[in-house]
Amino acid sequence: MRIAIIGGSGVYDPKILADIGEEKVNTPYGEVILKVGSFDGEKIAFLARHGENHSIPPHRINYRANIWALKKIGVEMVLATAAVGSLNPNMQPGDFVFVDQFIDFTRYVRPFTFFEGGETGIFHVDVSEPYCPEIRKTMHEVAQEMGLRNHIGGVYVCTEGPRYETPAEIRAFAKLGGDVVGMTNVPEVVLAHEAGLCYGLVCIVVNMAAGMPEAILGHEETMMVMASVTDTLKNFLMKVVERRPRGRRC
Numbered sequence: 001m002r003i004a005i006i007g008g009s010g011v012y013d014p015k016i017l018a019d020i021g022e023e024k025v026n027t028p029y030g031e032v033i034l035k036v037g038s039f040d041g042e043k044i045a046f047l048a049r050h051g052e053n054h055s056i057p058p059h060r061i062n063y064r065a066n067i068w069a070l071k072k073i074g075v076e077m078v079l080a081t082a083a084v085g086s087l088n089p090n091m092q093p094g095d096f097v098f099v100d101q102f103i104d105f106t107r108y109v110r111p112f113t114f115f116e117g118g119e120t121g122i123f124h125v126d127v128s129e130p131y132c133p134e135i136r137k138t139m140h141e142v143a144q145e146m147g148l149r150n151h152i153g154g155v156y157v158c159t160e161g162p163r164y165e166t167p168a169e170i171r172a173f174a175k176l177g178g179d180v181v182g183m184t185n186v187p188e189v190v191l192a193h194e195a196g197l198c199y200g201l202v203c204i205v206v207n208m209a210a211g212m213p214e215a216i217l218g219h220e221e222t223m224m225v226m227a228s229v230t231d232t233l234k235n236f237l238m239k240v241v242e243r244r245p246r247g248r249r250c
């Protein structure tokens with residue numbers, strides 16, 4: 001199984017896959033339940049980041065178990081989705097953003113590395129290119145062809161959550177070069193690198209962030225925006241999978 005989809009908020013079911021079954025994977029960090037199905041001649045794993053009923057808050061997600069499980073079943077490429085707020089006036093609700101950098105403002109209550117010293121050793125992972133440029137290019141091409149409002153490149157600011165930010169924090173993040181804000185991509189993308197997985201992310205803007213003109217904060221409101229793009233997002237992911245780099249590591 002080469003490909004996994006990690007579905008963020010609003011993406012809980014792997015309906016794009018046929019012959020869906022469940023697979024339980026044991027990891028040193030606990031058990032992970034994955035959905036496994038097929039699409040375009042390929043077996044694909046699907047993982048709902050927050051659980052199927054959105055029951056796991058950002059700081060309680062077992063990021064290490066999730067990534068370990070994907071690695072264990074042979075995944076090489078991860079396509080992830082994330083609902084985000086926007087602090088860039090050009091990035092509006094409904095837009096797709098293919099980010100190329102992150103800034104980490106989590107507070108380290110979440111375990112964020114596989115390398116704790118001792119038996120697990122010490123390793124300093126290179127995250128100069130946190131998101132796979134090939135997947136980003138493919139995502140951009142697909143979005144252009146589908147006529148979606150989208151942005152190639154952007155900086156994802158990861159906060160600890162589960163609270164939203166203050167307007168002062170959003171102003172500060174904008175000064176630091178941030179474009180979108182979310183609560184989950186760190187440490188997920190970092191662990192993917194530690195595990196040697198190729199990782200691509202599509203962010204879906206679901207609200208303007210705190211203090212921005214037309215800011216809307218609230219899970220229900222933002223999930224309405226997400227619901228309005230669910231079908232589009234599924235089509236988009238299918239097309240990205242169809243165009244995946246084949247036969248070699250990207």
Ligand code: HPA
Binds near residue numbers: 164165183208210
């Ligand atoms: N802030 C943080 N995370 C988010 C937001 C936001 O405004 N919208 C969606 N996820």
